[in-house]
Every structure is written in C-alpha cells, then in structure tokens.
Amino acid sequence: MTTQHIFKTAMVLACTVGFTACTLKEDLGSNLNQQQADSVIQASQLLGSAYDNLQNAYQDFSQTWGMSEIATDEALGPTRGGDWDDNGVWRALHLHQWDADHAHIQNTFSALLLEQFSATNVLSFHPTLRQDAEARFLRAWSMFSVIDLYGQVPFRNPGDNLLEAPKVYNAADGVDFLISELNAILPNLPDKVTAKDAFVANKDAARFLLMKIYLNKGAFLNRKSPTFDAADMQKVITLADELTAAGYSIQANYFENFAKDNDVKSHENIFTQQNGPGISNTRAGNNVYCRWMCTLHYSQNPSGWNGFTTLSDFYNSFEATDTRRGGAYAGVTNVSGLRVGFLVGQQYDQNGNKILDRSQRPLIFTPEVELRATGSQVEMSGIRVVKYPPDMGSSGSEATNDFVFFRYADALLMKAEAQIRTGSAGAALLVVNDLRTKRGATPLLTIDLTQLLAERGRELYWEGWRRQDLIRFGKFLTPWQLKPTDDEKNLLYPIPTSDLAVNPNLKQNPGY
Secondary structure: OOHHHHHHHHHHHHHHOOOOOOOOOOOOOOOOOHHHHHHHOOHHHHHHHHHHOHHHHHHOOOOHHHHHHOOOOOOEOOEEOOEOOHHHHHHHHHHOOOOOOOHHHHHHHHHHHHHHHHHHHHOOOOOOHHHHHHHHHHHHHHHHHHHHHHOEEEEOOOOOOOOOOOEEEEHHHHHHHHHHHHHHHHHHOOOOOOHHHOOOOOHHHHHHHHHHHHHHHHHHHOOOOOOOOHHHHHHHHHHHHHHHHOOOOOOOOHHHHOOOOHHHHOOOEEEEEOOOOOOOOOOOOOOOOHHHHOOOOOOOOOOOOOOOEEOHHHHOOOOOOOHHHEEOOOOOHHHHOOOEEEEOEEOEOOOOOEOEOOOOOEOEEEOOOOOEEOOOHHHHEOEEEEOOOOOOOOOHHHOOOOEEEEEHHHHHHHHHHHHHHOOOHHHHHHHHHHHHHHOOOOOOOOOOHHHHHHHHHHHHOOOOOHHHHHHHOOOOOOOEOOEOOOOHHHHOOOOOHHHHHHOOOOOOOOOO
16 A cells, blocks of 8 residues: 555545544545534544554554564564465565565555554544644654654644645654654643553653653664764653652563453553453454464464464573563463463473374474474474463454553663663663562673663563664674574665655665
C-alpha cells in the first residue's frame, strides 16, 4: 500500500467504520463538508480507532516487531522445508540483505503511517483536552517508530490537503518536534492509577517515551557514531526517578507482566494494548497469541506454527538461576505441560509424557539452528521462546494477555545506561544489581556499556527493542550467529519504492 493509498483508505475508514450515517466517497472528491462531518463523527470514536490500529502496527509479528527483532541476534525466522519461506523475507531480515521492495519493510511503513493518520484525524473533530493529548501521544509514538526504523517521517497537520504530498521531517527535526509535543501534552494526559489503566495513553507513558527519545537522540542523528549529550542523559535519569516516585516496582514473577491477567497483576507495565473479547467495537481479536503460535510446534498445546526461534549464543548469555530464562507457570504447565521462557530439549505434556513430532519422533528442540532447516531439523531445530504465557482458556485471537509496549524495568535500565554514559557507573551498578537480584541472577562486580547491553537483552528479549539497542551501542553491524557480514546502509531501512513514487518529499536512505 502506498503512502497516498494509506491516507485515502484511512479517511474512508475514519468516516465509514462504525459510522453508518457517513457517506464520504472513497475518491476523496466527497461533497461532505466539515460541518456535516462534525454532525456524524465523534472524536471519541476516531480515538478508539487510533488505539485499535496499534494492533496492526505493533502486535503483528511481521511488522514493527519483526523488523526490530528478526534483524538482531535475539531472533530468527528459519525456513523449515517448504514452511516459512515467504519468498525469503525472514532470511533477508536476519542476514541484513533486504531492499526497498521487501514486503515487511513496506507494510510496516504503511501501518505506522496509518496509525499516525488515525491519531491526527482525531484532532479535526473537536476533541476534549484529554482526547487531544491522547491522540497526539499515539501520533508521537508512531512517528518515533518511523524515525527509529527509517530515519525520516512524513507528517500532516489536521486539515492538510490529502491530495498534496505530506512534508517530511528528517531525524533532527522529528526529534525536536516529538520532544516539544510530548512536553506540551503531558499535563493533559490522565494519570495511570491502576494496572488496568495501562492501555490508555497516560502521563507515565509520555515520560517513558521522552526517555526513549532523549536516550536515542544521538543515535538517531548519527547512526554510525552516536554521541550522548550529558543534559539529555540527565533528563533520562530524572524521568526514571519520576516513574519510580509514581509507585512502579519490579514484578516478583517476571512472566506475570505478560500473562493473561497482566492488567491486574503487573506492577511494571506502563503502557499496553488491551486485549480480550468485547474490548472494542471495531477491532476483531488481537495478535498477542502470535507470540506463542509463531514459535510452538504443531504437536504442543497450544498447537503452534513451528516458526521462530532464538539463537544459542543469546540463550547462553543467561545464568541457569536467572528466572527470566523460564520454567513452569501455573495455569499453563499444569494444563498442557508447556513451560514459559526458553524451550530447549525434550518437550512433555501435562502428564509427563514425551511429545512427538509429526513423524512420531520425540520432539526435542535443539540449540542448533540454520537459516534453512532440512530433515529432522525441520521439526525440531532452534530454541523456542514463550514470553507471553498462553491464555489456555482462549481460542487464539481472543487471548486476554494485554500487549506490553512500555515497562518499568526498561526505564530502570535506561537510567543505568544514562548513568554510565555520564560517568556514574557505581550508581548504575546498584540499579542493575537490584534488578538482577530480583530475577535470580548473580550480582555483577562491575558494570560497563557492554554488560549493560547484555542485561538489556536478558530483561527485554522479544519485546521489540533489540535493533534500536544494538544501533545505539554501536553493535548492529557486527557479525553474529548466522549473520557473518554487514553494510553501513543497514543502520536504516530503505524507504519503500512505492512510497518514494508518490511522495517527492521522501528521499531514499543512503546506499539503497
């Protein structure tokens, strides 16, 4: 879908989905004027659609998540015989051999721009101060993601002529806009009172996103050689302290942050997407179930699609005592035998019986994995990841696990990183060791940036931050398991060819 089609389709959707009285013509030549539109379209309904669209942009494993994880040392989408080939898109992501016509690169760009348009559209229909702030937060979140992945972002103000190409912010201008925007809307965002409020854009979510922007600012402006301004790092530290003062704390059971009742149990989740039956009039189901379906074998319960894995080098970075590595989980293991975290070795059902693969061989997940699996490895290769304990009472897309965007543990690790980058490694060590102790890991004796990056991997694996982290730490171009070489151009994804064709304000990124 092209940029032009995104805006055209989004305008149609905004005025037709859920609003039967609206008759805006699909060709944008509609005779519906603003006064007529105001009489049938409510800002609250458009805001609901903007929240719903987060599903496609972020929950969908093939879009922002896939771009941010499969291209790293944490995740792999191997081709298994004739399965999961998809014209090589997953192999290309891991090998960093994509081009401007890569399907997921194009679809992600489209999904994020659609989210931005949906949020911007709210602003044209007389929102309250709170609705205005929530919509602008959602717009800022999607714009941040586009800058992160593509280094530039198209932008429209409310009421701009949709027949004209949108202007484009470069990274520097985009960052300045986002910082100004988030500070402007923060007073009008609601407070997050309980865990159940995490799915609503709130003050703490804005603080967290500001932390991400300040921390990554130097990398966004110079991907090859990031610099880190001391004043920006101090802002990261101050914002983290504000989140601590708001009452967040590290969850005793790591996996409760991602479980079916995480909207009740988690003390860490700052911003999420609410999932489950009946939570939206316009969103059908959710994609959170893909977090286990994409990795589990057909013979397991739940039955999966036998796809994604992690890499043995990454798995080996965990201590055996580290609870983040996984284990039994009540409500899942006792029902199906499935453990959470990393799955390696023989798999068992709830009665202790060995699970068999489709050829009736014992299902043994092996640390060894290749980009193209053959023979018995089609069924078994690769360590599987179950970050979200499956909702065993749901049927797939009706899972009630809320999808996690922002989490307090991440804020603490951002604070520690900012402390190290400003010469306060001793203070950072206290922060990191407090987290490691709660996770069952041995306290570190010293801390540096290399150790901090490794700790971010262990804490935040498969949450969609790894690519960004590797770039910020200057490690994205280094060889790793099943990625032997690289090219500087891959620090940014290319602007999709189809979008360049319809927006002359977009410029292709260097090297493509």
